[in-house]
Every structure is written in C-alpha cells, then in structure tokens.
Amino acid sequence: MSRLKALTLVLLAAIIFSCNSEKPKQNDELLADSLINPNPPVTEMQIKEMITAIPNPMEMALILQSSGFTYSDSFINSYHNIKNYTTNFQKALNIGIYGTDLIFMNINDKTSSAVSYIDNIKELANAIKVGQFFDHKTLNRLNENSKNVDSVLYITSSGFDRMTQYLQEQNRNNLSILIGVGTWTESMYFALKYQTAKDQKIIIERIGEQKVVAEKIEYLLSIFKNNKDFMALHEDFVKLKKEYDNVKITYTNVAPTKKVVGGNLTIQDNSTSTVNISKECITNLTKIINQIRNKIIN
Amino acid sequence: MKKIFFIISVAIGLFGTGQVLAQCGDELLDICYPKIGDYKYIKSYPIRLKKSRKGEPPIVAKYAVVLNGGVKYKIVGCNANDFEGKLVISLYNGDVMIGSTYDYNVxxxxxxxxxxxxxxxVYYLSFYFRDGKEGCAICILAQK
Structure with a gap:
C-alpha cells in the first residue's frame, strides 16, 4: 500500500511539474480570451509539423512578382482596421494578414506605408505576448536595411518564423495556426487578383496547387473547433476544401538526377505535376476566399 | 522517503524535458543566413535533439513542406558550436529519400x-544528428 502511495505521489508530482514547465503563467491570461486548447486529438508535435507546411507568403509574393503582377495599395488591409481587433483570435489572424501585406509592400517597393504596418504588427503581437520578435532592435535593423529589399524581407519573414516557433514551444499552437491562416488567406487573396499579371497560367496553377494547403488548414482548424470562433472559421474552410475537391492534380514520379556542383548536392527533379482547374472553380474559390478575408479583417 | 524524493526527481527529469528543448536557434539563424547566397529566405527550422540512447538509431525530427514546381530551392544547415552533433538534412518525396547532406556510403x-x-x-525534411549525438542547429529553406 505504501508503495502505491509513493507511486501516486511520484506521478502527481511529475504531472504538476510537467504542466508547469510547458504552460507558463502568461498563457493562462491569454486562455481567458476563449482560446482554450480543447485537448486536441493529435499531439503537439503533429500539429507543429502541419503548421510548418503552411507556405511563407514570400513564396506567393515572388511568383506574383515574376509573373508581372501589378500591385495596388487597394489590395491590402487598411491599417486603420486595427481598432476592430479586440480578441486574441482576431489579433492573431490579423498579424498574419498585416505581415503578408508588409511582405507584398516590400517586394513591390511600396515602403512608404510600411512603418504603419510594422507598428500594427507590433501592437497586435504585444497583445498576444509575442511582441519581442518585433522589438526596437528589429525595427532598427529594418530601418538600417531599408534600401536592401532582400534584407528587409529576411528580417520580416524570420521575425514571423521566430514568433510562430516561440508560440509552438509554448504550446500555444492555436495562435500559431491563426497567424498561418491569416498569412495564407491574404496570399491567396493577392493570387486571386491574377488578372493584373502578364503570365496568368503559372499563378492559376499555383492557386490550384494550394489544394494540399487548404486541406491541412481545414484539418488544423478542426482540432480546435470546440471553440466557437474556431468552429466558424473551420466551417468556412470546409466550404473551401469542398470547392478544392474540383481541382484535379495528377503526378508522375520519376527518379531524380543528382550531381555535385560547387560542393553542394544538386538534385534535378524528373517528376511532374499537372493541375486541372476550371474557370468556374476559380470564380468560386475567389468568392470563398473573399468571404473568409472579409470576416477576418472587418 | 529518500527513495520517494529520488523517484520524484527522476520523474521530473523525464516529464519536464520540454523546457530544456526550447529556445534554440535564434542567433544561429542570423549566422547561417549568408549561406543561402543569392537565394531568398523562405523558412527556418530550429533543430534541438537530445543524444540518442546507446545502441538505438538517432532521434529524428520530420517536417512537411510544400514545394512548388518550376522553383529552385536551396536547403542549408548550421550547427551550434556548443554541441557535438552535426546536422544531417534529408529531403523526402513521400517515403523516398531524394537527397541528403550526408552520404553514409562514401x-x-x-x-x-x-x-x-x-x-x-508535399515533401518532407528530416533532421538528425550524426551518430545520435546531442545537437542544436538551424536549417534554412530558400528559393530562387
């Protein structure tokens, strides 16, 4: 019996100490804002692996740029809208929206309003206790490198990476997912303005290829759908996923060719993928993405 | 009673490792960034793995990554000096490894x-430290 008591004590102590090490006090304050983790059926590690699959907005921005996409300030979310974001749910989503806008502004050399967007990101990030990734040091680095677009993009993107990695380390995956949903939705919103580009075919293909990402996001949101805000967003992504079912992607797998160039291992892919997406499907995707974005930013 | 405290200490050690694994890679990222050369930064993966148990294979971390056709990618890694482990990065298409930064055969x-x-x-990036040593590293994915 005394052994049983000792074992119970050990397990109790282990659980208490384990929980304390993974959930710092500041999380409890944030959880009060109806962002409670409802005991997801998958492990934190599995969630983390899926979150990393959400593309960085830089990828879409670079494709749009190389396709002759014409950027317009009317595409981005107004920085005045920040006043609408009162819950941590809205704040996390709009960190992703503003972060993507910032990247698109920088890549298109439209840096005049960038400071307001950085301020907004910092304010929203402070509210969810991750403002340290856009601190004075970071802002100074951005100012010092303002003429070097690559450096600015690196500082911005790596700041976002550090912020989401930190949230994952703190087991605040719900917020990390929302930032990813914000960045992806805004990237898609830009991509669906493809009519302004010279080479539209590549953008349409890229929109179709996002099917795999939409499926992952729908699954990630389903994990937290016990929360009413997550549930509403999840329902929108179910609609999006259903529309994406009309996109057909066919693959051919062929062994790659490898060689060593300049010390690096260079791999030439010999596999291919073909995207089949109809005009009707693009129209429907545009409607759904616009609806999701409007709900996020307003 | 001493025994109980000993067991509690061991249990805390076993269950409380999450905190030890956190906060790695911040400075490494800036140090490693020049290695991507004229490619553009896309994403980073901080890797912090413990030493594997004797006779067991190295601990592996694996992440899904969506790569796009028509794009050239560069994947580089940098190790923290304070650790013995040397990072091995492998790229997978499904279950098939299409390349690795370390060729065991040669x-x-x-x-x-x-x-x-x-x-x-969807591709996968897998990470482990050679010979299962403890390590801290960063991997950067960049594109042209």
Missing part, C-alpha cells in the same frame, strides 16, 4: 542541397 558531407523542383506537392 562518408561524404555536403554543405547544402539545391533542388530544382518540377513536381509541386
């Missing part, structure tokens, strides 16, 4: 992988 190490992607889709 004992050759590569500083990075350049991948000219033609098939868009």
């Amino acid at each position: 004992g050759k190490e590569y500083p990075g992988i350049e991948f000219e992607c033609k098939k868009s889709g």
Whole structure:
C-alpha cells in the first residue's frame, strides 16, 4: 500500500511539474480570451509539423512578382482596421494578414506605408505576448536595411518564423495556426487578383496547387473547433476544401538526377505535376476566399 | 522517503524535458543566413535533439513542406558550436529519400542541397544528428 502511495505521489508530482514547465503563467491570461486548447486529438508535435507546411507568403509574393503582377495599395488591409481587433483570435489572424501585406509592400517597393504596418504588427503581437520578435532592435535593423529589399524581407519573414516557433514551444499552437491562416488567406487573396499579371497560367496553377494547403488548414482548424470562433472559421474552410475537391492534380514520379556542383548536392527533379482547374472553380474559390478575408479583417 | 524524493526527481527529469528543448536557434539563424547566397529566405527550422540512447538509431525530427514546381530551392544547415552533433538534412518525396547532406556510403558531407523542383506537392525534411549525438542547429529553406 505504501508503495502505491509513493507511486501516486511520484506521478502527481511529475504531472504538476510537467504542466508547469510547458504552460507558463502568461498563457493562462491569454486562455481567458476563449482560446482554450480543447485537448486536441493529435499531439503537439503533429500539429507543429502541419503548421510548418503552411507556405511563407514570400513564396506567393515572388511568383506574383515574376509573373508581372501589378500591385495596388487597394489590395491590402487598411491599417486603420486595427481598432476592430479586440480578441486574441482576431489579433492573431490579423498579424498574419498585416505581415503578408508588409511582405507584398516590400517586394513591390511600396515602403512608404510600411512603418504603419510594422507598428500594427507590433501592437497586435504585444497583445498576444509575442511582441519581442518585433522589438526596437528589429525595427532598427529594418530601418538600417531599408534600401536592401532582400534584407528587409529576411528580417520580416524570420521575425514571423521566430514568433510562430516561440508560440509552438509554448504550446500555444492555436495562435500559431491563426497567424498561418491569416498569412495564407491574404496570399491567396493577392493570387486571386491574377488578372493584373502578364503570365496568368503559372499563378492559376499555383492557386490550384494550394489544394494540399487548404486541406491541412481545414484539418488544423478542426482540432480546435470546440471553440466557437474556431468552429466558424473551420466551417468556412470546409466550404473551401469542398470547392478544392474540383481541382484535379495528377503526378508522375520519376527518379531524380543528382550531381555535385560547387560542393553542394544538386538534385534535378524528373517528376511532374499537372493541375486541372476550371474557370468556374476559380470564380468560386475567389468568392470563398473573399468571404473568409472579409470576416477576418472587418 | 529518500527513495520517494529520488523517484520524484527522476520523474521530473523525464516529464519536464520540454523546457530544456526550447529556445534554440535564434542567433544561429542570423549566422547561417549568408549561406543561402543569392537565394531568398523562405523558412527556418530550429533543430534541438537530445543524444540518442546507446545502441538505438538517432532521434529524428520530420517536417512537411510544400514545394512548388518550376522553383529552385536551396536547403542549408548550421550547427551550434556548443554541441557535438552535426546536422544531417534529408529531403523526402513521400517515403523516398531524394537527397541528403550526408552520404553514409562514401562518408561524404555536403554543405547544402539545391533542388530544382518540377513536381509541386508535399515533401518532407528530416533532421538528425550524426551518430545520435546531442545537437542544436538551424536549417534554412530558400528559393530562387
């Protein structure tokens, strides 16, 4: 019996100490804002692996740029809208929206309003206790490198990476997912303005290829759908996923060719993928993405 | 009673390792960034793994990554000096490994992988430290 008591004590102590090490006090304050983790059926590690699959907005921005996409300030979310974001749910989503806008502004050399967007990101990030990734040091680095677009993009993107990695380390995956949903939705919103580009075919293909990402996001949101805000967003992504079912992607797998160039291992892919997406499907995707974005930013 | 405290200490050690694994890679990222050269930064993966148990294979971390056809990627890694472990990065298409920064057959190490992607889709990046040693490293994915 005394052994049983000792074992119970050990397990109790282990659980208490384990929980304390993974959930710092500041999380409890944030959880009060109806962002409670409802005991997801998958492990934190599995969630983390899926979150990393959400593309960085830089990828879409670079494709749009190389396709002759014409950027317009009317595409981005107004920085005045920040006043609408009162819950941590809205704040996390709009960190992703503003972060993507910032990247698109920088890549298109439209840096005049960038400071307001950085301020907004910092304010929203402070509210969810991750403002340290856009601190004075970071802002100074951005100012010092303002003429070097690559450096600015690196500082911005790596700041976002550090912020989401930190949230994952703190087991605040719900917020990390929302930032990813914000960045992806805004990237898609830009991509669906493809009519302004010279080479539209590549953008349409890229929109179709996002099917795999939409499926992952729908699954990630389903994990937290016990929360009413997550549930509403999840329902929108179910609609999006259903529309994406009309996109057909066919693959051919062929062994790659490898060689060593300049010390690096260079791999030439010999596999291919073909995207089949109809005009009707693009129209429907545009409607759904616009609806999701409007709900996020307003 | 001493025994109980000993068991509690061991249990805390076992269950409380999450905190030890956190906060790695911040400075490494800036140090490693120049290695991508004229490629553009896309994403980073901080890797912090414990030493594997004797006789067991190295601990592996694996992440899904969506790569796009028509894009050239560069994948580089940098190790923290304070740890013995040397990072090995491998790129997978499903279960098939298409390249690795370390070729066991010839004992050759590569500083990075350049991948000219033609098939868009979900790939996997897997990470481990050679000989299962404890390590801290950063991996950067960049594109042209």
